[in-house]
Amino acid sequence: MKIAKIIVDVPLMQTDKAFSYRVPDELLDFLMIGMRVHVPFGSANRLVQGIVVDFADEEIFSDLKAVSEVLDPEPVLTKEQLWLADEMRHSVFSYKISCLKAMLPNLLNSSYDKLLVAADGSKLRWSQLTEADKVLSVKKVRSAELSVEYIAKSKENRKTQKFVVVNDVDKLSAFEIEKRAKKRLEMKYYLLRHADEKLSVKDLDFSSAILKFFVENQLVHIEEVELSRTQATFDAVSSDSAKVLNDEQQNAFNHIIKSVEKPFLLEGITGSGKTEVYLQTIAHFLELGKTAIMLVPEISLTPQITNRFIARFGEKVAIMHSGLSDGEKYDEWRKIKSGAAQVVVGARSAIFAPVENLGVIIIDEEHESSYKQDASPRYHARDIALLRAKWHHAALVLGSATPSLESRARAMRGVYELLLLTKRANESAILPDVEIVDMRREISDQSSNFSHVLLSKIKEKIEKDEQVILMLNRRGYSSFVMCRECGFVVDCPNCDISLTLHMDTRTLNCHYCGHVQGIPQTCPNCQSRKIRYYGSGTQKVEEELHEILPEARVLRMDVDTTRTKNAHEKILEKFGHHEADILLGTQMIAKGLDFPNVTLVGVINADTGLNLPDFRASERSFELLMQVAGRAGRADKKGEVLIQTFNPKHYAIELTKSQDYEKFYEMEMRFRRELSYPPYYFTVQVLVSHKDEEVAVQKSYEIAQLLRQNLTEKAKILGPTPRPIARTHNLYHYQILVKYRFEESLERALNQVLELTQLRENKELRVLIDSEPQNFV
DNA sequence: AGCACGCCGACT
DNA sequence: GTCGGCGTGCTC
Numbered sequence: 001m002k003i004a005k006i007i008v009d010v011p012l013m014q015t016d017k018a019f020s021y022r023v024p025d026e027l028l029d030f031l032m033i034g035m036r037v038h039v040p041f042g043s044a045n046r047l048v049q050g051i052v053v054d055f056a057d058e059e060i061f062s063d064l065k066a067v068s069e070v071l072d073p074e075p076v077l078t079k080e081q082l083w084l085a086d087e088m089r090h091s092v093f094s095y096k097i098s099c100l101k102a103m104l105p106n107l108l109n110s111s112y113d114k115l116l117v118a119a120d121g122s123k124l125r126w127s128q129l130t131e132a133d134k135v136l137s138v139k140k141v142r143s144a145e146l147s148v149e150y151i152a153k154s155k156e157n158r159k160t161q162k163f164v165v166v167n168d169v170d171k172l173s174a175f176e177i178e179k180r181a182k183k184r185l186e187m188k189y190y191l192l193r194h195a196d197e198k199l200s201v202k203d204l205d206f207s208s209a210i211l212k213f214f215v216e217n218q219l220v221h222i223e224e225v226e227l228s229r230t231q232a233t234f235d236a237v238s239s240d241s242a243k244v245l246n247d248e249q250q251n252a253f254n255h256i257i258k259s260v261e262k263p264f265l266l267e268g269i270t271g272s273g274k275t276e277v278y279l280q281t282i283a284h285f286l287e288l289g290k291t292a293i294m295l296v297p298e299i300s301l302t303p304q305i306t307n308r309f310i311a312r313f314g315e316k317v318a319i320m321h322s323g324l325s326d327g328e329k330y331d332e333w334r335k336i337k338s339g340a341a342q343v344v345v346g347a348r349s350a351i352f353a354p355v356e357n358l359g360v361i362i363i364d365e366e367h368e369s370s371y372k373q374d375a376s377p378r379y380h381a382r383d384i385a386l387l388r389a390k391w392h393h394a395a396l397v398l399g400s401a402t403p404s405l406e407s408r409a410r411a412m413r414g415v416y417e418l419l420l421l422t423k424r425a426n427e428s429a430i431l432p433d434v435e436i437v438d439m440r441r442e443i444s445d446q447s448s449n450f451s452h453v454l455l456s457k458i459k460e461k462i463e464k465d466e467q468v469i470l471m472l473n474r475r476g477y478s479s480f481v482m483c484r485e486c487g488f489v490v491d492c493p494n495c496d497i498s499l500t501l502h503m504d505t506r507t508l509n510c511h512y513c514g515h516v517q518g519i520p521q522t523c524p525n526c527q528s529r530k531i532r533y534y535g536s537g538t539q540k541v542e543e544e545l546h547e548i549l550p551e552a553r554v555l556r557m558d559v560d561t562t563r564t565k566n567a568h569e570k571i572l573e574k575f576g577h578h579e580a581d582i583l584l585g586t587q588m589i590a591k592g593l594d595f596p597n598v599t600l601v602g603v604i605n606a607d608t609g610l611n612l613p614d615f616r617a618s619e620r621s622f623e624l625l626m627q628v629a630g631r632a633g634r635a636d637k638k639g640e641v642l643i644q645t646f647n648p649k650h651y652a653i654e655l656t657k658s659q660d661y662e663k664f665y666e667m668e669m670r671f672r673r674e675l676s677y678p679p680y681y682f683t684v685q686v687l688v689s690h691k692d693e694e695v696a697v698q699k700s701y702e703i704a705q706l707l708r709q710n711l712t713e714k715a716k717i718l719g720p721t722p723r724p725i726a727r728t729h730n731l732y733h734y735q736i737l738v739k740y741r742f743e744e745s746l747e748r749a750l751n752q753v754l755e756l757t758q759l760r761e762n763k764e765l766r767v768l769i770d771s772e773p774q775n776f777v
Numbered sequence: 778a779g780c781a782c783g784c785c786g787a788c789t
Numbered sequence: 790g791t792c793g794g795c796g797t798g799c800t801c
Contacts, residue, residue, distance in 0.1 A: 003801090005801095006801085008800085008801090010778060010779090010800080011778085012778065014798095014799075014800080015778090015799095015800065018801090019800080019801040020801045021801065022801090039801085040801095041779095041800060041801085042778095042779065042780060042781090042799075042800045043779095043780060043781055043782090043799075043800070044779080044780050044781075046779070046780080059801080061801055063801090064801060065801060760797085778800105779799105779800095780798105780799090780800090781797105781798095781799090782796105782797085782798090782799105783795105783796090783797090784794105784795095784796090784797105785793105785794085785795095785796105786792105786793100786794085787791105787792090787793095787794095788790105788791085788792075788793100789790100789791085789792095
């Protein structure tokens with residue numbers, strides 16, 4: 001008997017293993033590892049989706065159930081991907097099915113429903129019943145008036161277009177149609193007139209009944225053609241060809257294509273032409289008949305970037321990002337799977353793209369924390385890339401102007417090979433002048449967001465018809481509502497956090513649990529009418545700018561103005577056409593924008609992110625400032641950068657003036673060493689949540705104790721401490737941070753912690769394990 | 778999760 | 790006596 005080992009789509013600890021099913025005879029030759037199936041599961045035999053991961057001939061279980069249905073004509077997951085899922089599990093502390101699902105487009109996940117079958121054979125869909133009808137139906141099921149049938153359905157769908165094709169013109173013209181059938185006659189002549197055209201059924205001006213008549217009489221047939229949902233992008237881009245590399249670029253290129261011994265860290269200042277190196281590297285591997293994955297942070301996955309790849313590689317490119325609909329993602333996935341696309345450009349999850357024969361993986365802006373998924377499975381794209389590069393013997397390139405300390409340290413230790421780009425690719429371009437403005441000395445109006453020097457520079461640039469980018473650092477910042485009389489701040493009822501003001505919808509929103517409420521007119525605490533908006537949202541800065549410089553045309557770019565599809569691109573396009581003088585935005589304007597006419601970049605508040613309780617606060621601030629500074633003066637005009645700060649002496653800010661990554665690396669490493677943080681130590685965070693604060697405290701102490709018992713004395717266990725935002729979703733959160741170097745039994749100990757949640761007494765306890773956490777706030 | 782089984786209290 | 794409430798345990 002052939003037995004299939006199947007991982008079922010029930011993400012729970014108790015079901016997190018392969019289940020055995022009998023393979024029915026008719027599927028013996030057909031079923032393969034990596035295919036999706038539907039299997040009966042549980043005492044009621046409801047159908048769930050599963051993935052075949054192995055076969056066996058024997059089984060200790062006696063009466064196996066059989067696979068009900070196979071969903072794929074060929075495997076949707078490769079052997080490599082199944083291996084990746086196994087490898088991933090050592091670090092992500094998630095379920096295997098969750099790892100596998102991360103590799104598949106959403107449309108390949110089944111949806112489930114139930115059918116209620118009456119004695120007369122009539123059927124009702126459970127999901128379409130009202131609550132009252134559901135109660136009624138349950139009773140009828142119990143009295144056997146109705147029976148239940150479980151259904152599972154793969155959501156996959158393809159976009160197609162139907163065309164009418166005339167079978168034989170002569171036959172059609174000879175075919176007699178009664179005179180009174182006016183519409184049919186009309187259609188006949190219409191078809192004869194357009195016999196050599198592709199007539200889309202959708203655009204046809206005749207009813208389906210008329211069309212049916214012609215089909216039934218075999219005068220025409222319907223042809224269904226599959227459409228790609230992402231086709232449109234390619235048409236608008238004009239192609240381009242390789243540029244000449246300077247000696248540094250050429251050197252980097254030569255190294256990368258020569259050896260796959262170890263990963264490369266390509267460290268290049270803004271404008272040093274990293275992208276051109278990427279493009280030519282990919283081109284090289286394509287010539288060898290191999291494929292490539294190019295990862296870009298989600299936020300910079302703009303048409304400006306993707307178009308460069310489309311311009312170079314045309315239809316060989318598949319683009320994957322979160323802005324695509326499920327259908328579009330599925331189409332791109334199939335383009336890759338079938339081999340039609342050989343270059344994948346995408347955000348984090350594109351690291352799982354089903355490419356075969358991989359030649360090179362490139363991770364641009366490798367320091368970006370968004371490469372780590374902050375929901376389960378908590379994988380880091382860099383780790384997956386290392387695994388895939390190993391499997392395929394592919395080259396791996398990590399690129400950045402400001403590498404993460406982890407990567408740079410590995411390069412220093414010789415784990416990665418360091419490749420430097422120190423010159424701007426366009427040699428006439430000069431590095432911008434960076435000036436730091438000490439806001440403590442701005443004696444003027446305390447409430448203003450603008451220093452005198454920044455204002456006069458803005459005026460100066462606008463007069464010269466040049467453009468300005470202003471960045472408002474929103475990290476660790478939000479606008480809230482406070483009463484000037486009693487100091488009352490409007491908080492979320494579920495979370496210990498102040499609500500954020502959204503002027504466009506005129507609501508107060510909780511960014512954690514999604515709670516929304518109106519803006520109060522009077523203070524809920526003291527009834528004073530002096531309840532005001534605080535904080536510097538971009539909207540408020542925009543208003544102030546408008547007041548001071550009424551003649552300046554301002555474009556605002558933040559989460560509020562980019563909510564709709566393509567809003568992002570439209571704003572950038574407008575700015576590029578000089579329809580505005582100032583682009584005011586949050587972090588999102590720091591990445592990858594290239595506007596030659598921008599000669600001034602102003603940072604309104606450099607330090608809001610600096611004091612966050614996160615050991616990477618300095619690193620993040622430095623990266624951000626370096627990045628935004630790179631937006632100034634990219635062409636022949638010299639750029640200027642003004643950074644407003646209350647901490648002018650902080651090294652993360654001071655060192656942006658000289659754009660000195662080396663010095664920053666040195667200082668930050670010293671600090672990391674002193675406090676035993678990465679890259680000197682590895683970290684793993686355990687997050688414990690419970691609706692009762694006392695239980696949360698008690699359980700987190702228990703867990704910390706358990707870890708202490710199982711780890712060596714060299715491991716440092718911090719906490720438990722309340723999270724910076726101690727309560728969200730009506731749950732109290734406590735965190736434990738383990739810092740370690742070599743702990744053989746760590747994985748086992750952490751799995752033991754997870755086992756604790758299986759105890760009945762811990763039913764309401766939530767434990768989350770995050771290896772190498774990126775965000776502590 | 779989602780379903781069945783089983784044990785207890787409130788009813789025709 | 791039975792109906793239905795939810796606590797408990799299992800899923801090849």
